[in-house]
Amino acid sequence: MNKKDFTEADIRTKFVTPALTGARGEKWDLMTQIREEFYFTRGRVIVRGRTVRRGEAKKADYILFYKPNLPIAVIEAKDNNHCVGAGMQQALDYAEILDIPFAYSTNGDAFLEHDRTRTSGHVTREIPLDQFPTPEQLWVRYREAKGYSAEQEAVAAQDYYDDGSGKTPRYYQLIAVNRTVDAIARGENRILLVMATGTGKTYTAFQITWRLWKSGAKKRILFLVDRNILADQTKTNDFKPFGPAMTKITNRTVDKAFEIYLCLYQAVTGTEEEQNIYKQFSPDFFDLIIVDECHRGSAADDAAWRKVLEYFSSAAQIGLTATPKETKDVSNIEYFGEPLYTYSLRQGIADGFLAPYKVIRIGLDKDLDGWRPEDGQTDKYGRLIEDREYNDRDFDRGLILEQRTALVAAKVTQFLRATDRFGKTIIFCENIDHAERMRQAMVNANPDLAAANSRYVMRVTGDNDEGKAQLDNFIDPESTYPVICTTSRLMSTGVDAQTCRLIVLDRRINSMTEFKQIIGRGTRINEDFGKFYFTIMDFKRATSHFADPDFDGEPVQIYEPGPEEPPVPPDEVPEEEGGYPPGSDLNGPHGPDEFGGGLREQQSKYYVDNVEVRVATERVQYLDQHGKLITESLKDYSRKAVRQTYATLASFLTVWNDAERKQAVLEELAARGVFLDELAEQVGRDYDAFDLVCHVAFDQPPLTRRERAEQVTKRNVFGKYGDKARAVLESLLAKYAETGITSVESLDILKVDPLRTFGTPIEIINLFGGKSAYLAAVRELEDHIYNLDAA
DSSP states (O other): OOOOGGGGGHHHHIHHHHHHHTTSSSSSSSTTTTEEEEEEEOOOOEEEEEEEOOOOOOEEEEEEEEEEEEEHHHHHHHTSSSSSSTHHHHHHHHHHHHHHHHEEESSSEEEEEETOOSSSSEEEEEEEEEGGHHHHHHHHHHHHHHTTTTHHHHHHHHHOOSSSSSOOOOOHHHHHHHHHHHHHHHTOOOEEEEETTTSSSHHHHHHHHHHHTTTOOOOOOEEEEEEEEHHHHHHHTTTTGGGGEEOOOTTTTOTOSSSEEEEHHHHHHSGGGOOGGGGSSOSSSEEEEETGGGGTTTTTTTTTHHHHHHHHTTTTEEEEEEOOOOOSSBSHHHOOOOOOOOEEHHHHHHHHHHHHEEEEEEHOOOOOOOOOOTTBBOOOSOOOOOOOOOOOTTBTTTTEEEHHHHHHHHHHHHHHHOOOOOEEEEOOSSSSSHHHHHHHHOOOOOOOOHHHOSSSSSOTTTTTHHHHHHHHHHTTOOOOOOOOOEESGGSSSSOTTTTEEEEESSOOOOOOHHHHHHHHGGGOBBBGTTBOOOEESSSSSSGGGSTTTTOOOOOOOOOOOOOOOSSOOOOOHHHOOOOOOTTTOOOOOTTTOOSSOOOEEEEOOOOESSSSOOOOEEEEEOOOOOEEOOOOOHHHHHHHHHHHHHHSHHHHHHHHHSOOOOHHHHHHHTTTTTOOHHHHHOOOOTBBBHHHHHHHOOOOOBBBHHHHHHHHHHHHTTEEEEEEEEHHHHHHHHHHHHOOOHHHOOOOGGSHHHHGGOOOOHHHHHHTTSSHHHHHHHHHHHHHHHTTTOO
């Protein structure tokens, strides 16, 4: 056969793979070192209404691994009608995304190589097909570019942990692990990794720890967290393979016989010197310290974590965070340095590893307009209300409008009734008192389900042992209850709620760090339970942070110390405009905060039960295919999306009429976020996809499928066929009128009634003289269906 006639798949099978493995299999191992058609993303989850589809996943033709999980080369292959270097730009794009040093393009005649490790000399060269480098040759070049000593190479090439299940890290986890191990092997001691919530920071930390521990580079390791649940989850899940070498520091007791230590920083630090039990270890005891969620305090020079880090200053230290603090007053970068790797929420959603979100913004009239009491007005307890203008900064702090709480509960309940009353929901409130009142309001709004199970709605706050005891059940996808949790700040971090479908924001959030953490509660995808996206219901305009250019942007160092100020920035200042620092609560008469602190001073609060509160504005926003949050009707969005591809009706008709399969056109529109099922819900279920597009995008009057079928029948277009073939086409037309064009194009339609009464699929096709003739008849049928002139 002529090489020009081969498909790309043929070129790979017949020429590329044999060139890689060698004539006797002496080069690359086909089973362990070569991955063909390697998918490294999942494809963005695209949501329209309640319809969910995945966009196209990214895949490389070949990824070559020096060792498992150590990728070293990417190859893009083209058919032989292309030149050798036709795939190079795509190969380089993938090499940059995947952090791979060598990129290749081929058409089956030769290879074009691009050496990304070189900064001088010949970066690209053409290689004969039979002279593709061996794994050892590429590794030698990579090792020389890195400047590894023998000891450093041993660390950098240390195996990953493999439990035999076939689980492999995602591409961004590989990058984070490999870059970190490489950096520590070369002697770097301060490393910051920024990875969005839900992307597996703890698993990444485990693989880093495992490889450094197994290689002997780091023998005693401390993993610091700030939540007990995080330490327990880490010990029983990701870090479990360390087995008897691992311990969790509890009861402020130190045992120096272990190698891997898990610890809450509160368990080894305190305000009194004797409480700082970390000093029972010598300063050089630990070789490596990993700080989880390092945004929560390690950047402050007087924070407890910072004291631990400075005490063990000789150890390599890795900070993990989803939300790097980079403001005028606080910085992770000042301590750890620039992030070694960043994988953002936006990128996670684009890759399809994280769930996208819809935003429902609800403006209440008193929040938007403020409220002032009448002269001499008292609250429900008879206290005179101070005469001034109250606004959303006061509500549920100094002033409680009870009808406002009831209205929020009613709107949340309305949403759940319209979607799923058992969809896991977190309602973030201003403080513990507010969380308790919201719990009561949600019970009153859902009396049937609350009566059926008392755990349907629960308050989960730092002062409530019953609620905290239910956290594991809320997190467990298999556990139905609790369904709704009201909280203040306890659930803003450390809650791996894979099936959380609704996040309600009923408190002001001025901290970008805290906002990202809260949003992170919903970003996990769980396909087994149908969780692909989540909804944010915002009553306090907190989602305005989405428009902030700093949202998910690269962290930027902007700390500017004055002449007399220390070079290390202080911890985060209280929220602007009279707000409160993260972790604080105004809790009324009782007042232990979410983190177990002491009593707070009694605050004056007015409880008003006779002021009506109404919804003033309500709108829905969603992510478009580029990840931008937009506010548009489904029709408006669909119109724009169609016209971006087809500027005129004529251009759409040309593509539609020329398409061998109309389904291919519909799939292309779906990839752009045009979901015809959702449009049909609004325009009409009886319309064909063709008419929906023409009507919504080009203002054409639509015809129902039945009307189009009747027009074809009236024109008697099947006269040239025999009786049986004509009957088949008439049955296909009836199926079109019933279900649409997609079913007509599928050969499977021949297996269902009434078509199967004409015989087997092969027998039916033979009525037309063979498959190609049958498909031509179907194509002719489609031409008649969509004949606009006849319409």
